[in-house]
Amino acid sequence: MSDRRAPRSALVLGATSDIAVACVAEFGRRGLQQAVLAARDPAAATDAVAAAAPDVRTTPRRWDATEVSDHRALATEAHDHLGGIDLALCAVGMLGHHAGRAMGPEQVDEMVRTNFAGPAAALAAVAEVMAADGRGTIVVLSSVAGQRARRSNYVYGSSKAGLDVFAQGLGDALVGTGVRVVVVRPGFVVSRMTEGLDPAPFATDPPTVARTVAGAVTAGHREVVPVPVLLGPLFGVLRAAPRPLWRRIAGDR
Numbered sequence: 001m002s003d004r005r006a007p008r009s010a011l012v013l014g015a016t017s018d019i020a021v022a023c024v025a026e027f028g029r030r031g032l033q034q035a036v037l038a039a040r041d042p043a044a045a046t047d048a049v050a051a052a053a054p055d056v057r058t059t060p061r062r063w064d065a066t067e068v069s070d071h072r073a074l075a076t077e078a079h080d081h082l083g084g085i086d087l088a089l090c091a092v093g094m095l096g097h098h099a100g101r102a103m104g105p106e107q108v109d110e111m112v113r114t115n116f117a118g119p120a121a122a123l124a125a126v127a128e129v130m131a132a133d134g135r136g137t138i139v140v141l142s143s144v145a146g147q148r149a150r151r152s153n154y155v156y157g158s159s160k161a162g163l164d165v166f167a168q169g170l171g172d173a174l175v176g177t178g179v180r181v182v183v184v185r186p187g188f189v190v191s192r193m194t195e196g197l198d199p200a201p202f203a204t205d206p207p208t209v210a211r212t213v214a215g216a217v218t219a220g221h222r223e224v225v226p227v228p229v230l231l232g233p234l235f236g237v238l239r240a241a242p243r244p245l246w247r248r249i250a251g252d253r
C-alpha cells in the first residue's frame, strides 16, 4: 500500500547490501518509484533489487566509498536523475569477522576508510545536495557494535562509532534545512556480512531491519533507531558497566 509520506526517490550507497535491498523492497511496497543504485558492482545491485522490488525503476552507478573524489559527482548525478533525493540510504560496510588484534595496519586502514571515512565524505556531499532542495531523509546504517568496543571487533566497532557520531552531528547541523538524518543501530543481522558467524542474542534479519527503517522514515520524528528496539535500553546499561565486567560479558563475541 502506498504511503503518502514515504519517499518516491532514493539514492542507495552500497546497493548490493542485503539490508539495503530489503529496504528498497520495503519502501517499494510503500510507494518508492525509482532508485539510483550506487555500488562497486552495480550489475549485481540491479539484479538483487529487480528480484526483491520489481516495481522500483533502478539506475545503476558504479561507485566505491573509498574514492572520495567521486562523491560530489555521484550526489549531483543522482539528484539530477531523480529530480531530487527523497531518501539517501547508506549501507556501506565491512565486518572483517571479528579479527581483533589479528588485523594489521593495512586492514585497519581499509576498514576505517570503508566504514567511516568514505561514507562520511559521501554523506557530506549528499547532504549538501539535499539541503539545497530543502527536503529528504538520510538513513545511516550504524551498529550497536559502535556503542562499546569489544576486544574481538573493536576496529569495526570504532569505525561504526565514528560514522554514528558523524551522522548525529550532521543531523543536528541540518536542523532547519528540511533534511533529516536517521541513525539506525542494528544488532546482529543474518546477512552476507555475518555469514559463518553464530547469531548473537536478539539477532534479526534484513526484512525486519527494513520494516523498522521504513517505519522510522515515514513516522518523521525518530533520530536514533535500535533494531530490535530492546537493544537501545540494553546498551544504555551495558555502556555504563565497569570495563572488567564488560570484558566478561563481551567475551570473544
Ligand SMILES: NC(=O)c1ccc[n+]([C@@H]2O[C@H](COP(=O)([O-])OP(=O)(O)OC[C@H]3O[C@@H](n4cnc5c(N)ncnc54)[C@H](OP(=O)(O)O)[C@@H]3O)[C@@H](O)[C@H]2O)c1
Pocket: 013, 014, 015, 016, 017, 018, 019, 020, 039, 040, 041, 063, 064, 065, 066, 090, 091, 092, 093, 094, 114, 141, 142, 143, 144, 185, 186, 187, 188, 189, 190, 191, 192, 193, 194
Ligand atoms: N549484518 C549485521 O549484523 C549488521 C549489524 C549492524 C549494522 N550493519 C550495517 O548494515 C550495513 C549493511 O550491512 P549488510 O548486513 O547488508 O551487509 P552486506 O550485505 O555485506 O552489505 C555491505 C555492503 O557494503 C558494500 N561495500 C563494502 N565496501 C564498499 C566500498 N568500498 N564501496 C562501496 N560499497 C562497499 C558492499 O558491497 P560489495 O557487494 O561490493 O562488497 C555491500 O553492498 C553495513 O553498514 C553494516 O555495517 C550490519
